[in-house]
Amino acid sequence: MSSRTAGLLSPDGAPSSRAALHRVHRHLYEELGPQRGPAGAGLARARALFGALGEPQDRFRAVHVAGTAGKGSVSTFVASLLRAHGFRVGTHLSPHVYSLLERFQIDGEPAPAELVDAALARIRPAVEAVDQAGHGRPSFFETTNAIAFDLFADQVDYGVVETGLGGLFDSTNTISRADKLGVITPIGLDHQDVLGATLREIAAQKAGILPVGGRAVAARQRSAEVEDVLSTEAARRGCDLRWVDLGPPAVRAWTRPGGTEPQLRGQPSLSLGLTGQHQAGNAHLALRAVEAIAARDGWSLDPDAIWLGARSATLPGRFERRVIGRRTVVLDGAHNPMKLAALVATLREVHPGARFPWVLAVKQDKDLEAVVRVIVPTACLVVATQFVTGDGDHLAGTSVPAEQIAIAARQCGVEAVVEEDPQCAVARAAGGAEAGLPVVVSGSFHLLAAVRPGTTAR
Incomplete structure:
Protein backbone atom coordinates (compact mmCIF):
# COMPACT_ATOMS: atom_id res chain seq x y z
CA MET A 1 0.00 0.00 0.00
CA ALA A 313 -13.66 5.54 -22.69
CA THR A 314 -16.60 6.92 -20.69
CA LEU A 315 -17.49 10.44 -19.60
CA PRO A 316 -20.59 11.73 -17.80
CA GLY A 317 -22.86 14.19 -19.57
CA ARG A 318 -21.85 13.44 -23.15
CA PHE A 319 -24.81 11.84 -24.94
CA GLU A 320 -25.42 10.01 -21.68
CA ARG A 321 -28.52 7.83 -21.90
CA ARG A 322 -30.43 7.26 -18.67
CA VAL A 323 -33.92 6.26 -17.63
CA ILE A 324 -35.63 8.88 -15.48
CA GLY A 325 -39.22 8.26 -14.45
CA ARG A 326 -39.53 5.35 -16.93
CA ARG A 327 -38.56 7.61 -19.81
CA THR A 328 -35.27 7.42 -21.71
CA VAL A 329 -33.42 10.71 -21.40
CA VAL A 330 -30.31 11.92 -23.24
CA LEU A 331 -28.23 14.06 -20.89
CA ASP A 332 -25.67 16.23 -22.68
CA GLY A 333 -23.84 19.23 -21.24
CA ALA A 334 -23.45 20.98 -24.62
CA HIS A 335 -23.72 24.68 -23.81
CA ASN A 336 -22.63 26.64 -26.89
CA PRO A 337 -23.68 26.50 -30.56
CA MET A 338 -20.59 24.51 -31.57
CA LYS A 339 -21.22 21.74 -29.03
CA LEU A 340 -24.99 21.76 -29.52
CA ALA A 341 -24.53 21.33 -33.28
CA ALA A 342 -22.58 18.14 -32.57
CA LEU A 343 -25.36 16.92 -30.29
CA VAL A 344 -28.01 17.67 -32.93
CA ALA A 345 -25.97 15.79 -35.55
CA THR A 346 -25.76 12.76 -33.27
CA LEU A 347 -29.49 12.79 -32.56
CA ARG A 348 -30.17 12.86 -36.31
CA GLU A 349 -27.86 9.90 -36.86
CA VAL A 350 -29.42 7.81 -34.11
CA HIS A 351 -33.04 8.83 -34.83
CA PRO A 352 -33.25 10.01 -38.48
CA GLY A 353 -36.04 12.48 -39.12
CA ALA A 354 -37.25 12.60 -35.52
CA ARG A 355 -38.09 15.67 -33.45
CA PHE A 356 -37.61 15.64 -29.70
CA PRO A 357 -38.87 17.43 -26.61
CA TRP A 358 -35.94 19.46 -25.28
CA VAL A 359 -35.41 20.53 -21.71
CA LEU A 360 -33.21 23.60 -21.99
CA ALA A 361 -31.47 25.96 -19.58
CA VAL A 362 -28.36 28.05 -20.13
CA LYS A 363 -26.05 30.27 -18.13
CA GLN A 364 -26.29 34.03 -18.37
CA ASP A 365 -23.09 34.38 -20.44
CA LYS A 366 -24.37 32.33 -23.40
CA ASP A 367 -25.78 33.58 -26.72
CA LEU A 368 -29.36 32.44 -26.14
CA GLU A 369 -30.62 33.17 -29.64
CA ALA A 370 -27.74 31.25 -31.23
CA VAL A 371 -28.31 28.29 -28.88
CA VAL A 372 -32.02 28.12 -29.70
CA ARG A 373 -31.42 28.40 -33.46
CA VAL A 374 -29.22 25.31 -33.36
CA ILE A 375 -31.72 23.05 -31.59
CA VAL A 376 -35.05 24.10 -33.14
CA PRO A 377 -34.75 21.96 -36.31
CA THR A 378 -34.88 18.85 -34.09
CA ALA A 379 -37.28 20.14 -31.43
CA CYS A 380 -41.00 19.41 -31.28
CA LEU A 381 -41.25 21.14 -27.89
CA VAL A 382 -38.93 23.21 -25.70
CA VAL A 383 -39.51 22.99 -21.97
CA ALA A 384 -37.66 26.02 -20.66
CA THR A 385 -36.24 25.72 -17.19
CA GLN A 386 -33.51 27.24 -15.00
CA PHE A 387 -30.99 26.43 -12.28
CA VAL A 388 -28.83 28.07 -9.66
CA THR A 389 -25.09 28.17 -10.32
CA GLY A 390 -22.35 28.40 -7.75
CA ASP A 391 -20.28 25.22 -7.83
CA GLY A 392 -17.03 26.80 -6.69
CA ASP A 393 -15.79 27.64 -10.20
CA HIS A 394 -18.39 30.35 -10.59
CA LEU A 395 -20.13 33.00 -8.56
CA ALA A 396 -23.57 32.03 -7.34
CA GLY A 397 -26.39 33.14 -9.59
CA THR A 398 -29.42 32.04 -11.58
CA SER A 399 -29.32 30.93 -15.21
CA VAL A 400 -31.23 32.76 -17.93
CA PRO A 401 -34.86 33.06 -16.76
CA ALA A 402 -36.94 30.23 -18.17
CA GLU A 403 -39.45 32.70 -19.65
CA GLN A 404 -36.72 34.27 -21.81
CA ILE A 405 -35.79 30.86 -23.21
CA ALA A 406 -39.42 30.11 -24.00
CA ILE A 407 -39.82 33.45 -25.79
CA ALA A 408 -36.70 32.82 -27.88
CA ALA A 409 -37.97 29.35 -28.87
CA ARG A 410 -41.41 30.66 -29.84
CA GLN A 411 -39.81 33.36 -31.98
CA CYS A 412 -38.08 30.53 -33.88
CA GLY A 413 -41.43 28.83 -34.47
CA VAL A 414 -41.24 26.07 -31.85
CA GLU A 415 -43.81 25.39 -29.16
CA ALA A 416 -42.38 26.25 -25.76
CA VAL A 417 -43.57 26.03 -22.17
CA VAL A 418 -42.05 27.16 -18.89
CA GLU A 419 -41.30 24.82 -15.99
CA GLU A 420 -38.84 26.39 -13.56
CA ASP A 421 -38.12 23.21 -11.60
CA PRO A 422 -35.69 21.08 -13.66
CA GLN A 423 -37.00 17.67 -12.54
CA CYS A 424 -40.58 18.74 -13.22
CA ALA A 425 -39.40 20.00 -16.62
CA VAL A 426 -38.20 16.50 -17.53
CA ALA A 427 -41.52 14.99 -16.50
CA ARG A 428 -43.39 17.58 -18.53
CA ALA A 429 -41.21 17.00 -21.59
CA ALA A 430 -41.79 13.24 -21.31
CA GLY A 431 -45.46 13.87 -21.93
CA GLY A 432 -44.58 15.39 -25.30
CA ALA A 433 -42.28 12.62 -26.52
CA GLU A 434 -43.25 10.01 -29.05
CA ALA A 435 -42.94 6.43 -27.90
CA GLY A 436 -39.39 5.21 -28.36
CA LEU A 437 -37.86 8.67 -28.56
CA PRO A 438 -35.85 10.21 -25.72
CA VAL A 439 -36.23 13.51 -23.94
CA VAL A 440 -33.14 15.64 -24.57
CA VAL A 441 -31.71 17.62 -21.65
CA SER A 442 -28.99 20.09 -22.52
CA GLY A 443 -27.56 23.60 -22.16
CA SER A 444 -25.39 23.21 -19.05
CA PHE A 445 -23.73 20.64 -16.85
CA HIS A 446 -25.48 22.40 -13.95
CA LEU A 447 -28.81 21.42 -15.50
CA LEU A 448 -27.77 17.79 -15.83
CA ALA A 449 -26.93 17.60 -12.14
CA ALA A 450 -30.25 19.21 -11.29
CA VAL A 451 -32.41 16.76 -13.25
CA ARG A 452 -30.70 13.46 -12.49
CA PRO A 453 -32.05 12.00 -9.23
CA GLY A 454 -29.64 10.85 -6.57
CA THR A 455 -26.58 12.74 -7.80
CA THR A 456 -24.02 14.29 -5.47
CA ALA A 457 -24.43 18.01 -4.84
CA ARG A 458 -22.15 20.16 -6.97
Missing part, protein backbone atom coordinates in the same frame (compact mmCIF):
# COMPACT_ATOMS: atom_id res chain seq x y z
CA SER A 2 1.31 3.46 -0.89
CA SER A 3 2.27 5.76 1.96
CA ARG A 4 -0.41 8.11 0.67
CA THR A 5 -3.15 5.53 1.14
CA ALA A 6 -1.96 4.05 4.43
CA GLY A 7 -4.11 5.01 7.39
CA LEU A 8 -7.06 6.17 5.32
CA LEU A 9 -9.37 3.32 6.26
CA SER A 10 -11.41 3.17 9.43
CA PRO A 11 -10.53 0.40 11.93
CA ASP A 12 -13.18 -1.96 10.56
CA GLY A 13 -11.77 -1.58 7.04
CA ALA A 14 -14.67 0.50 5.67
CA PRO A 15 -13.61 3.85 4.20
CA SER A 16 -15.16 6.94 5.80
CA SER A 17 -15.94 8.35 2.37
CA ARG A 18 -18.92 10.45 3.34
CA ALA A 19 -17.10 12.28 6.11
CA ALA A 20 -14.05 12.81 3.92
CA LEU A 21 -16.10 14.22 1.04
CA HIS A 22 -17.95 16.48 3.47
CA ARG A 23 -14.64 17.95 4.66
CA VAL A 24 -13.52 18.54 1.09
CA HIS A 25 -16.83 20.19 0.17
CA ARG A 26 -16.78 22.40 3.23
CA HIS A 27 -13.33 23.74 2.45
CA LEU A 28 -13.74 24.18 -1.32
CA TYR A 29 -17.27 25.51 -1.37
CA GLU A 30 -17.55 27.44 1.88
CA GLU A 31 -14.02 28.63 2.57
CA LEU A 32 -12.70 29.21 -0.96
CA GLY A 33 -15.37 29.65 -3.60
CA PRO A 34 -14.69 31.65 -6.78
CA GLN A 35 -11.42 33.50 -7.28
CA ARG A 36 -10.70 36.38 -4.96
CA GLY A 37 -7.68 38.55 -4.32
CA PRO A 38 -5.65 40.81 -6.65
CA ALA A 39 -7.19 41.16 -10.09
CA GLY A 40 -5.08 40.66 -13.21
CA ALA A 41 -2.52 38.57 -11.37
CA GLY A 42 -2.25 36.10 -14.26
CA LEU A 43 -0.46 32.96 -13.14
CA ALA A 44 1.44 34.54 -10.24
CA ARG A 45 -0.79 33.13 -7.51
CA ALA A 46 -0.94 29.65 -9.04
CA ARG A 47 2.83 29.62 -9.44
CA ALA A 48 3.26 30.69 -5.83
CA LEU A 49 0.91 27.95 -4.65
CA PHE A 50 2.47 25.16 -6.67
CA GLY A 51 5.97 26.41 -5.85
CA ALA A 52 5.17 26.16 -2.15
CA LEU A 53 4.09 22.56 -2.77
CA GLY A 54 7.30 21.54 -4.54
CA GLU A 55 6.09 21.99 -8.14
CA PRO A 56 3.85 18.88 -8.24
CA GLN A 57 2.60 19.83 -11.72
CA ASP A 58 6.06 19.04 -13.10
CA ARG A 59 6.48 15.68 -11.37
CA PHE A 60 4.64 13.60 -13.96
CA ARG A 61 4.69 13.41 -17.77
CA ALA A 62 1.82 15.65 -18.81
CA VAL A 63 -0.62 15.83 -21.70
CA HIS A 64 -2.21 19.31 -21.63
CA VAL A 65 -5.50 19.76 -23.52
CA ALA A 66 -7.10 23.06 -24.57
CA GLY A 67 -9.79 24.09 -27.05
CA THR A 68 -13.45 25.09 -27.25
CA ALA A 69 -15.13 21.78 -28.03
CA GLY A 70 -14.13 18.26 -27.09
CA LYS A 71 -11.51 18.94 -24.39
CA GLY A 72 -13.05 16.52 -21.89
CA SER A 73 -13.68 13.83 -24.49
CA VAL A 74 -10.18 14.05 -25.98
CA SER A 75 -8.66 13.98 -22.49
CA THR A 76 -10.73 10.90 -21.68
CA PHE A 77 -9.74 9.10 -24.89
CA VAL A 78 -6.04 9.89 -24.35
CA ALA A 79 -6.19 8.59 -20.78
CA SER A 80 -8.11 5.47 -21.80
CA LEU A 81 -5.68 4.66 -24.62
CA LEU A 82 -2.69 5.09 -22.30
CA ARG A 83 -4.30 2.86 -19.65
CA ALA A 84 -5.01 0.18 -22.23
CA HIS A 85 -1.29 0.16 -23.03
CA GLY A 86 -0.52 -0.69 -19.41
CA PHE A 87 0.30 2.72 -17.94
CA ARG A 88 -0.93 4.23 -14.68
CA VAL A 89 -2.76 7.41 -15.63
CA GLY A 90 -4.16 10.39 -13.77
CA THR A 91 -6.76 12.61 -15.44
CA HIS A 92 -7.77 16.08 -14.23
CA LEU A 93 -11.10 17.14 -15.76
CA SER A 94 -13.34 20.18 -15.32
CA PRO A 95 -16.07 20.94 -14.75
CA HIS A 96 -17.54 17.95 -13.00
CA VAL A 97 -21.11 16.87 -13.72
CA TYR A 98 -22.48 14.96 -10.73
CA SER A 99 -19.66 14.64 -8.21
CA LEU A 100 -16.62 16.73 -7.36
CA LEU A 101 -14.54 13.54 -7.38
CA GLU A 102 -14.96 13.31 -11.17
CA ARG A 103 -12.24 15.97 -11.42
CA PHE A 104 -9.59 13.64 -10.04
CA GLN A 105 -9.37 10.41 -12.03
CA ILE A 106 -6.91 7.63 -11.23
CA ASP A 107 -6.85 4.86 -13.82
CA GLY A 108 -10.26 5.77 -15.16
CA GLU A 109 -12.08 6.03 -11.84
CA PRO A 110 -12.78 9.03 -9.60
CA ALA A 111 -10.22 9.17 -6.81
CA PRO A 112 -11.58 7.93 -3.46
CA ALA A 113 -12.81 10.73 -1.22
CA GLU A 114 -10.25 9.74 1.42
CA LEU A 115 -7.37 10.35 -0.99
CA VAL A 116 -8.76 13.72 -2.07
CA ASP A 117 -9.28 14.69 1.57
CA ALA A 118 -5.71 13.70 2.43
CA ALA A 119 -4.34 15.66 -0.53
CA LEU A 120 -6.31 18.73 0.54
CA ALA A 121 -4.93 18.40 4.07
CA ARG A 122 -1.40 18.39 2.62
CA ILE A 123 -1.91 21.52 0.54
CA ARG A 124 -3.93 23.66 2.97
CA PRO A 125 -0.86 25.12 4.72
CA ALA A 126 0.41 26.31 1.32
CA VAL A 127 -3.00 27.80 0.51
CA GLU A 128 -2.87 29.83 3.72
CA ALA A 129 0.76 30.85 3.14
CA VAL A 130 0.02 32.13 -0.38
CA ASP A 131 -2.88 34.18 0.95
CA GLN A 132 -0.78 35.65 3.76
CA ALA A 133 2.03 36.48 1.32
CA GLY A 134 -0.28 38.93 -0.45
CA HIS A 135 -1.26 36.92 -3.53
CA GLY A 136 -4.86 36.58 -2.38
CA ARG A 137 -6.60 33.40 -1.37
CA PRO A 138 -6.23 30.68 -4.04
CA SER A 139 -9.42 30.06 -5.97
CA PHE A 140 -11.54 26.93 -6.08
CA PHE A 141 -10.02 25.98 -9.44
CA GLU A 142 -6.43 26.65 -8.39
CA THR A 143 -6.97 24.52 -5.30
CA THR A 144 -8.51 21.65 -7.26
CA ASN A 145 -5.51 21.85 -9.59
CA ALA A 146 -3.25 21.53 -6.56
CA ILE A 147 -5.20 18.49 -5.33
CA ALA A 148 -4.92 16.78 -8.72
CA PHE A 149 -1.22 17.57 -9.08
CA ASP A 150 -0.56 16.31 -5.56
CA LEU A 151 -2.34 13.04 -6.33
CA PHE A 152 -0.45 12.57 -9.60
CA ALA A 153 3.05 13.69 -8.56
CA ASP A 154 5.48 10.75 -8.57
CA GLN A 155 2.46 8.38 -8.58
CA VAL A 156 1.39 8.09 -12.24
CA ASP A 157 3.17 7.38 -15.51
CA TYR A 158 1.18 10.06 -17.32
CA GLY A 159 -1.17 12.83 -16.24
CA VAL A 160 -3.79 14.17 -18.67
CA VAL A 161 -4.80 17.71 -17.71
CA GLU A 162 -7.75 19.60 -19.21
CA THR A 163 -7.58 23.39 -19.12
CA GLY A 164 -10.33 25.15 -17.24
CA LEU A 165 -10.78 28.31 -19.32
CA GLY A 166 -8.67 29.47 -22.24
CA GLY A 167 -5.08 28.41 -21.79
CA LEU A 168 -2.58 31.25 -21.59
CA PHE A 169 -3.63 32.40 -18.12
CA ASP A 170 -5.29 29.18 -17.00
CA SER A 171 -3.70 27.93 -13.79
CA THR A 172 -3.04 24.54 -15.39
CA ASN A 173 -0.60 26.37 -17.67
CA THR A 174 1.99 26.32 -14.91
CA ILE A 175 3.11 22.91 -16.24
CA SER A 176 6.58 23.68 -17.58
CA ARG A 177 8.22 20.31 -18.26
CA ALA A 178 10.01 20.25 -21.61
CA ASP A 179 8.28 16.97 -22.48
CA LYS A 180 4.74 18.27 -21.99
CA LEU A 181 2.58 17.38 -24.99
CA GLY A 182 0.11 20.09 -25.96
CA VAL A 183 -3.22 19.09 -27.55
CA ILE A 184 -5.62 21.62 -29.06
CA THR A 185 -9.18 20.68 -30.03
CA PRO A 186 -11.51 22.67 -32.36
CA ILE A 187 -11.76 26.35 -31.42
CA GLY A 188 -14.89 28.49 -31.64
CA LEU A 189 -16.61 31.40 -29.94
CA ASP A 190 -17.27 30.86 -26.24
CA HIS A 191 -16.57 32.68 -22.97
CA GLN A 192 -16.15 35.88 -24.99
CA ASP A 193 -16.51 37.97 -21.85
CA VAL A 194 -13.20 36.52 -20.63
CA LEU A 195 -11.26 35.22 -23.64
CA GLY A 196 -11.99 37.92 -26.23
CA ALA A 197 -14.64 38.90 -28.73
CA THR A 198 -13.06 37.40 -31.84
CA LEU A 199 -11.83 33.98 -32.95
CA ARG A 200 -8.31 35.40 -33.27
CA GLU A 201 -8.31 36.57 -29.64
CA ILE A 202 -9.71 33.28 -28.37
CA ALA A 203 -7.24 31.24 -30.44
CA ALA A 204 -4.37 33.26 -28.94
CA GLN A 205 -5.54 32.26 -25.47
CA LYS A 206 -5.74 28.58 -26.41
CA ALA A 207 -2.30 28.73 -28.08
CA GLY A 208 -0.88 29.75 -24.72
CA ILE A 209 -0.47 26.09 -23.73
CA LEU A 210 1.92 25.27 -26.59
CA PRO A 211 5.15 24.05 -24.97
CA VAL A 212 8.31 26.02 -25.70
CA GLY A 213 10.66 23.78 -27.65
CA GLY A 214 8.21 20.90 -27.27
CA ARG A 215 5.56 19.07 -29.25
CA ALA A 216 1.86 19.53 -29.85
CA VAL A 217 -0.96 18.12 -31.94
CA ALA A 218 -3.93 20.21 -33.01
CA ALA A 219 -7.19 19.57 -34.78
CA ARG A 220 -7.53 21.09 -38.21
CA GLN A 221 -9.69 24.16 -37.71
CA ARG A 222 -12.67 25.43 -39.64
CA SER A 223 -11.13 28.91 -39.63
CA ALA A 224 -7.92 29.71 -41.51
CA GLU A 225 -7.51 32.62 -39.11
CA VAL A 226 -7.42 30.26 -36.12
CA GLU A 227 -4.88 27.99 -37.82
CA ASP A 228 -2.71 31.01 -38.60
CA VAL A 229 -2.73 32.08 -34.93
CA LEU A 230 -1.77 28.59 -33.76
CA SER A 231 0.93 28.14 -36.41
CA THR A 232 2.46 31.54 -35.72
CA GLU A 233 2.57 30.99 -31.97
CA ALA A 234 4.00 27.48 -32.40
CA ALA A 235 6.78 28.86 -34.59
CA ARG A 236 7.49 31.64 -32.10
CA ARG A 237 7.82 29.09 -29.29
CA GLY A 238 9.82 26.57 -31.32
CA CYS A 239 7.02 24.03 -30.86
CA ASP A 240 6.70 21.13 -33.30
CA LEU A 241 2.98 21.38 -34.14
CA ARG A 242 1.32 18.51 -36.03
CA TRP A 243 -2.12 18.99 -37.59
CA VAL A 244 -4.79 16.28 -37.38
CA ASP A 245 -7.77 16.06 -39.75
CA LEU A 246 -10.98 15.20 -37.90
CA GLY A 247 -13.21 14.60 -40.91
CA PRO A 248 -13.26 12.53 -44.12
CA PRO A 249 -11.25 10.95 -45.56
CA ALA A 250 -9.07 10.68 -42.44
CA VAL A 251 -12.08 9.92 -40.23
CA ARG A 252 -15.28 8.17 -41.23
CA ALA A 253 -17.88 7.05 -38.72
CA TRP A 254 -21.29 5.45 -38.45
CA THR A 255 -23.51 6.12 -35.46
CA ARG A 256 -26.38 3.78 -34.69
CA PRO A 257 -28.49 3.23 -31.57
CA GLY A 258 -25.78 0.90 -30.26
CA GLY A 259 -22.99 3.47 -30.55
CA THR A 260 -20.38 4.91 -32.91
CA GLU A 261 -18.01 2.90 -35.07
CA PRO A 262 -15.23 4.94 -36.68
CA GLN A 263 -12.83 4.06 -39.43
CA LEU A 264 -9.65 6.02 -38.76
CA ARG A 265 -6.91 6.31 -41.34
CA GLY A 266 -4.42 3.49 -40.87
CA GLN A 267 -6.50 1.68 -38.23
CA PRO A 268 -8.91 -1.26 -38.27
CA SER A 269 -12.54 -0.56 -37.37
CA LEU A 270 -13.09 0.55 -33.78
CA SER A 271 -16.06 0.86 -31.44
CA LEU A 272 -16.21 3.98 -29.26
CA GLY A 273 -17.32 4.29 -25.67
CA LEU A 274 -18.59 7.81 -26.46
CA THR A 275 -21.31 8.41 -29.05
CA GLY A 276 -21.32 10.70 -32.08
CA GLN A 277 -19.55 11.61 -35.30
CA HIS A 278 -17.67 14.33 -33.40
CA GLN A 279 -16.45 11.69 -30.94
CA ALA A 280 -14.83 9.84 -33.83
CA GLY A 281 -12.85 13.01 -34.53
CA ASN A 282 -12.01 13.35 -30.84
CA ALA A 283 -10.80 9.74 -30.76
CA HIS A 284 -8.63 10.35 -33.83
CA LEU A 285 -7.01 13.43 -32.26
CA ALA A 286 -6.41 11.47 -29.05
CA LEU A 287 -4.88 8.57 -30.96
CA ARG A 288 -2.49 10.89 -32.78
CA ALA A 289 -1.52 12.41 -29.42
CA VAL A 290 -0.81 8.97 -27.95
CA GLU A 291 1.12 8.08 -31.10
CA ALA A 292 3.34 11.13 -30.51
CA ILE A 293 3.88 10.11 -26.89
CA ALA A 294 4.80 6.55 -27.84
CA ALA A 295 7.31 7.74 -30.45
CA ARG A 296 8.88 10.14 -27.99
CA ASP A 297 9.03 7.70 -25.07
CA GLY A 298 10.11 4.62 -27.00
CA TRP A 299 7.14 2.27 -26.85
CA SER A 300 4.84 0.91 -29.56
CA LEU A 301 1.12 1.17 -30.12
CA ASP A 302 -0.74 -2.12 -29.91
CA PRO A 303 -3.87 -2.62 -32.10
CA ASP A 304 -5.70 -4.57 -29.39
CA ALA A 305 -4.93 -1.86 -26.81
CA ILE A 306 -6.17 0.82 -29.21
CA TRP A 307 -9.47 -1.06 -29.64
CA LEU A 308 -9.83 -1.52 -25.88
CA GLY A 309 -8.90 2.07 -25.07
CA ALA A 310 -11.38 3.51 -27.57
CA ARG A 311 -14.17 1.22 -26.39
CA SER A 312 -13.67 1.73 -22.66
